Amino acid sequence: MTEERRPFHFLTAFIVTGAGLYAFYRVHEALTPFLLAAAFAYVLNPLVSYFEARGLRRSHLVVAGYAGALALGLMAYAGLKSLIITEAELIQTRAPSYLAQMQKTAYAQQARLTKKLPLPPKISEQALESALGGAMGALQDLPARFLGLLPFLAHALLVPFIGFFFLLDAPDGVTAGIQILPSRYVEQAIHLLSEIDAALGNYLRGILIVAAAIAIASFLGLFAMGVDNAFVIALLSGASSFVPYLGAIVGALVGGGMAFYQFGTLSAALKVVALFVGIRLADEIFLQPVIARHSVHLHPTVFLLALVLGGEMFGFIGLVFAIPAACILKALIRVTWSWYSSERGLDAGAAAGAGIPFT
Amino acid sequence: MSALKTLKRWFVDPQFSRKKHFLRSLEIFKDLRDRELGYLVQSLHSRTYREGEVIFVEGDIGRALFVLESGAVELTRRGAGGKPASLHRLGPGDFFGEMALLESLPRTATATAVEKTHLHLLYKSKLDALLHAEPRIGVTIMSHLARLLSARLRRQNAGALSSKND
Numbered sequence: 411m412t413e414e415r416r417p418f419h420f421l422t423a424f425i426v427t428g429a430g431l432y433a434f435y436r437v438h439e440a441l442t443p444f445l446l447a448a449a450f451a452y453v454l455n456p457l458v459s460y461f462e463a464r465g466l467r468r469s470h471l472v473v474a475g476y477a478g479a480l481a482l483g484l485m486a487y488a489g490l491k492s493l494i495i496t497e498a499e500l501i502q503t504r505a506p507s508y509l510a511q512m513q514k515t516a517y518a519q520q521a522r523l524t525k526k527l528p529l530p531p532k533i534s535e536q537a538l539e540s541a542l543g544g545a546m547g548a549l550q551d552l553p554a555r556f557l558g559l560l561p562f563l564a565h566a567l568l569v570p571f572i573g574f575f576f577l578l579d580a581p582d583g584v585t586a587g588i589q590i591l592p593s594r595y596v597e598q599a600i601h602l603l604s605e606i607d608a609a610l611g612n613y614l615r616g617i618l619i620v621a622a623a624i625a626i627a628s629f630l631g632l633f634a635m636g637v638d639n640a641f642v643i644a645l646l647s648g649a650s651s652f653v654p655y656l657g658a659i660v661g662a663l664v665g666g667g668m669a670f671y672q673f674g675t676l677s678a679a680l681k682v683v684a685l686f687v688g689i690r691l692a693d694e695i696f697l698q699p700v701i702a703r704h705s706v707h708l709h710p711t712v713f714l715l716a717l718v719l720g721g722e723m724f725g726f727i728g729l730v731f732a733i734p735a736a737c738i739l740k741a742l743i744r745v746t747w748s749w750y751s752s753e754r755g756l757d758a759g760a761a762a763g764a765g766i767p768f769t
Numbered sequence: 770m771s772a773l774k775t776l777k778r779w780f781v782d783p784q785f786s787r788k789k790h791f792l793r794s795l796e797i798f799k800d801l802r803d804r805e806l807g808y809l810v811q812s813l814h815s816r817t818y819r820e821g822e823v824i825f826v827e828g829d830i831g832r833a834l835f836v837l838e839s840g841a842v843e844l845t846r847r848g849a850g851g852k853p854a855s856l857h858r859l860g861p862g863d864f865f866g867e868m869a870l871l872e873s874l875p876r877t878a879t880a881t882a883v884e885k886t887h888l889h890l891l892y893k894s895k896l897d898a899l900l901h902a903e904p905r906i907g908v909t910i911m912s913h914l915a916r917l918l919s920a921r922l923r924r925q926n927a928g929a930l931s932s933k934n935d
Contacts, residue, residue: 463807467782588816593824596890597832600814604894752830752873
């Protein structure tokens with residue numbers, strides 16, 4: 411390739427990438443189940459690969475895996491059926507009283523706080539009323555918000571269905587992609603794929619382990635403390651863990667609130683908060699070092715920026731995929747730098763001892 | 770017994786077994802165990818090149834080893850007048866571009882498919898990953914490359930000595 415043509419190639423690639431990203435942004439809601447399914451298949455792929463390396467057919471392994479997972483799911487449902495029904499009934503019967511009790515406590519605290527705030531009484535009252543009004547409004551909107559999550563429940567069925575095809579045909583798709591690439595770019599494309607795989611794979615698998623660990627530890631802890639709706643709170647906490655750090659916060663808030671209204675003492679709520687602090691610390695000490703060892707390290711500022719931008723642009727799904735997207739971007743920058751430096755001879759250096767005559 | 774055989778035939782992937790069998794026949798991979806060959810097959814990327822298609826150009830940065838399964842590849846190098854001179858013709862079972870597994874340096878020759886050719890690519894970062902996850906695979910390949918380098922150096926030294934004596 412001549413040097414004069416190269417800037418045009420870069421410009422074309424830049425424009426095509428930009429247009430692709432814009433198109434993705436416009437239709438991201440429709441693509442959400444496909445994105446989730448791709449992540450689902452990607453996380454499960456090593457399991458299929460493990461048996462595939464022993465010479466077994468991929469198609470048979472995927473079908474057998476799905477049949478096994480369905481059987482396990484049915485068994486788990488049969489085992490937990492009574493617990494799930496009890497918890498659902500408990501939520502249904504007690505939710506209005508919890509809401510009323512929360513409103514009562516909030517308005518009782520409002521009077522106390524109005525006196526304590528170092529502001530003129532009228533201003534304090536107005537400020538607290540607007541803050542409380544907002545919070546109570548949000549609480550009353552909760553059922554509607556839960557209804558808004560129904561499309562996500564539909565995804566719960568759609569994602570494994572689409573994921574099945576991803577798991578089945580992804581390797582053929584990669585091979586087909588490599589086949590249609592111009593031959594001179596095959597090595598670069600595989601380099602990029604390898605780097606993204608190394609960075610992303612460990613992060614996604616790691617976060618899945620963290621979510622499962624937080625859900626199990628929360629359930630066991632809350633169940634041992636006798637907190638109502640332990641299963642639902644643990645599920646909520648585990649699911650929120652897909653957004654970094656959110657799982658323990660959600661668990662502490664919802665679990666602490668539940669314990670406070672169930673037992674009527676602050677110490678019960680504090681015990682639940684302590685449980686989630688313990689879970690978070692255990693995650694930081696035992697799980698994170700193993701996960702971070704092989705995944706791309708992101709500076710905390712980049713980490714936060716990715717979360718803020720992801721949440722702002724794509725909502726909850728943006729929060730879930732913000733860090734993986736940042737990992738891909740970092741891998742892209744690393745690969746670009748590696749190509750640039752090797753093309754320009756910036757990293758070419760003779761190995762130590764190269765000057766010693768061959769003997 | 771025949772039911773077990775039928776079940777095995779039904780579950781075992783013939784394409785995967787064929788690839789493993791092919792890799793086992795190569796000098797560089799012959800010491801690997803069955804399971805290790807399975808991991809190696811998963812690390813390889815395959816591509817078919819048309820007749821006359823350039824695989825890489827002299828001066829391009831090398832990042833992968835190429836294993837030739839079928840077809841033929843010609844290695845050429847630009848001469849003094851810029852005209853390409855044929856260096857070597859490779860056939861099924863040969864591999865080339867192996868130095869890219871050690872260092873990402875410019876290719877010293879151009880590789881062109883002279884007929885419809887099927888190649889397997891082992892990329893450097895895949896080998897690095899294998900070195901960590903399955904050290905025996907990486908060590909076997911690296912040890913073979915070291916022997917190959919040593920043999921080439923000795924041959925070059927012997928050539929240099931004989932031309933000096935002449």
